[in-house]
Amino acid sequence: MANMLIPVNERDLTPDEVEALDRRRRRGQLFLVIGFQCLIVSCLLTLWSGQDLTYSPGWMHPVAYWNMTTGALAVFFLLSGLRLRSGSTEFISY
Secondary structure (H helix, E strand, O other), rough: OOOOOOOOOHHOOOOHHHHHHHHHHHHHHHHHHHOOOOOOOOHHHHHHHHHHHOOOOOOHHHHHHHHHHHHHHHHHHHHHHHHHHHOOOOOOOO
């Protein structure tokens, strides 16, 4: 009897296709980890961004720019990781 937990389009894959699918899902897990790390750094940088925007002269706001960059990276990596891990029914922790 077929394993009903596996999606229909993944039941008849060749071993090479299964390996490519596992590689894609592992890369998605990596992107999720990187995304959450960037999100944590961005949240911590928020503490200093207000002070940087208040006290730095003119357009010299390096912490605010770094905060925006890490926030954009977090969004990119989290969305890419979710897209690459689509179809996975297991929690991977490694």
